[in-house]
Amino acid sequence: MQGNILKSHGRDHSSHLLITFDTETPEHRRKAREFLSGLVESNLITTALQQWEEAKAYRDVQATIHGNGAITDKDVAALLLSASSVFVGVMVSAEGYRALKLDTRYMPDDPSFLAGAKARVDVLQDPPVEDWEDNFTVPLHALVIVADDVADRLESVVTQLKELLQGFCLRVGEETGTAMRLKADGEEDPSAPVREHFGFVDGVSQPLFYARDIDNARTRRGGIDRYDPSAPLDQVLVKDPGGKDTGYGSYFVYRKLEQNVEGFRDDEMALAKKIAEFAHPKTPTPTPEDIALAGAYMVGRFQDGTPVVERGVAGLGSLPNNFTFDADPDGVRCPFQAHVRKSNPRGDKQRQFGQPLTQERTVRIVRRAISYGKVTLQPGPDDKVGLLFLCAQSSIADQFEFIQNQWANNRNFLREHSGLDPVIGQIQQDQPDDDTLAGHWPKLYGSRNELDFSTNPPSVVGHTFALRLLGPWVTMKGGEYFFVPSLSALRAYGEVQEAS
Incomplete structure (x- = not known):
């Protein structure tokens, strides 16, 4: 199988080539199929095994470097680069399978994949296709991902691929x-954690498939006794119908998500002002701690990765993932609408609705996102920034679409009127944009209902306040659904003979 499925390729620079083949003639279709096959035959594709071996070599080089303190920075960079190559991966859309006459024996059968992202706009409450960026309104047949830690080395491979596509390709869009x-x-x-443009550490929680990664989580990342990040292979892998018996692939969702940083911070400040009114009413101006807590309530973690359900201030520092919401059944530490709680409830469905934990865990997706735009936490009003969001799964409908539609976009998940996911939630077209979208936020971190004895009989004073934020501040600018073929299937594409 290809790399970047069971484990991220881990490179810091990435180019995404969005390909529309010229498929008008049998000759052009043959060349396009041979291009896909040639990526394997020429060893351009990074296999899962190659990725594993290079990761081990990289760790070995790091150990050598640590044992030689006098080594120069230049030599360090050269040694690390020698242990890895440019990553290349390819995936094909349902429209691509059909256009290349691969839609009988070779095409996977996931219903959402077959429909394509454009046909799922209404399901996900996405913007209409005519509002998408040009790279995504055209038919997309394939996506080639090229990634490396050195921009020049990456660009050399991108240039090579574009030259190979000449003569049988209508369009090559590019996202970087x-x-x-x-x-x-x-x-x-270079040693800092990866952040997204809102300022939060990204990619902290992922399903883990390799024993080494699971053992590392157990011994170095705070343990796995409360939350187990391990996942079975069928969470993300499916049998490739066009491959050999050992050929497996995965469905990938691709979405370009633009982030409005100024809008997000305006909402963060509005929430911080309300927090300040309850926390210190005599001096209700928000403190930096109030603002940080507001952001943590919206996302579910502080900017450094500290889960807000664990503590009301940042500072755990080790990017902890071994936590659940067991001790917060009423959402008084981590609101129900917080992004990380909406997208991964960590047992909430079992507690709230009695559903088996295994059912919730099978919904998890494998995120492979990377930021685009200016590298800064303070983008200007004209800077276009955001995420090139990719996720892998074995069922688009039962995983990504379920999370987006049934959880993030659902104002009544996990509790009635809990509100939309403040980060990725989108307003459902058949529901009003009114105060029912207001989220319920803790008056004080960890607060509970109290009795007001000034009334007779005493009345219950709620522990939350309602506030309708103006977001969401993430806008989908286009996307597509793809399948990552197995290596044996890619080789077979080059041998396909069209019926005359």
Whole structure:
């Protein structure tokens, strides 16, 4: 199988080539199929095994470097680069399978994949296709991902691929992404965690498939006794109908998500002002701690990755993932509408509705996103920034679409009138844009209902307040559904003979 499915390729620079083949003639279709096959035959494709071996070599080089303290920075960079190559992966859309006459024996059968992202706009409450960016309004047949830690080395492979496509390709759109390794103050630092443009550490929680990664989570990432990040292979892999018996692939969702940083921070400040009114009413001006808590209520983590359900201030520092919401059944530490709680309830459905935990865990997706636009936490009003969102799964409808539609967009999940996901939630077209969209936020961190004895009989004073934020501040600018073929299937594409 290809790389970047069971584990992220981990490179900091990425180019996404959005390909529309010229499929008008049998000759052009043959060349397009041979292009896909040739990516394997020429060893351009990064396999899962190659990715694993390069990761081990990279760790071995790091160990060598740590054992030689006098080595120069230049030599360090050269040694690390010698342990890895440019990552290349390819995926094909349902429209691509049909256009290349691969839609009988070779095409996967996931219903959402077969329909394509354009046909699922109403299901997901996405913007209409005519509002998408040009790269996505055209028919997309294939996506090639090229990634590396060195921009020049990456660009050389991109140029090579574009040259190979000449003569049988109508259009090659390109989206570029960069992993933003930034300190909390926005200063670039190669050793800093990856952040997205709202300022939060990204990619903290992922399903894990390799024993080494699971053991690492158990021993170095705070344990897995409360929340187990491991996942079975069928969470993300499916048998490739066009491959050999050992050929497996995965369905990928691709979405370009534009982030309005100014709008997000305006909402964050509005929430912080309400928090300040309850926390210190005599001096209700929001403090930096109030603002940080407001952002944590919206996202579910502080900017450094500290889960807000664990504590009311940042500072755990080790990007903890071993937590649940068991001790917060009423959402008084982490609101029900917080992004991380909406998208991964961590047992809430079992507690709230009695549903088996296994049912909730099978919905998890594998995120492979990277930021696009200016590398900064302070983008200007004209800067277009956001995420090139990719996720892998074995069923688009039962995983990605379920999370987006039934959880993030559902104002009544997990509790009635809990509100939309403040980050990725989208207003459902058949429901009003009114105060029922207001989220319910804790008056005080961890607060509970109280009795007001000034009334007779005493009345219950609620522990939350309602506030309708103006967001969401993430806008879908286009996308498509793809399948990552197995290596044996890609080779077979080059041998296909069309019926005359």
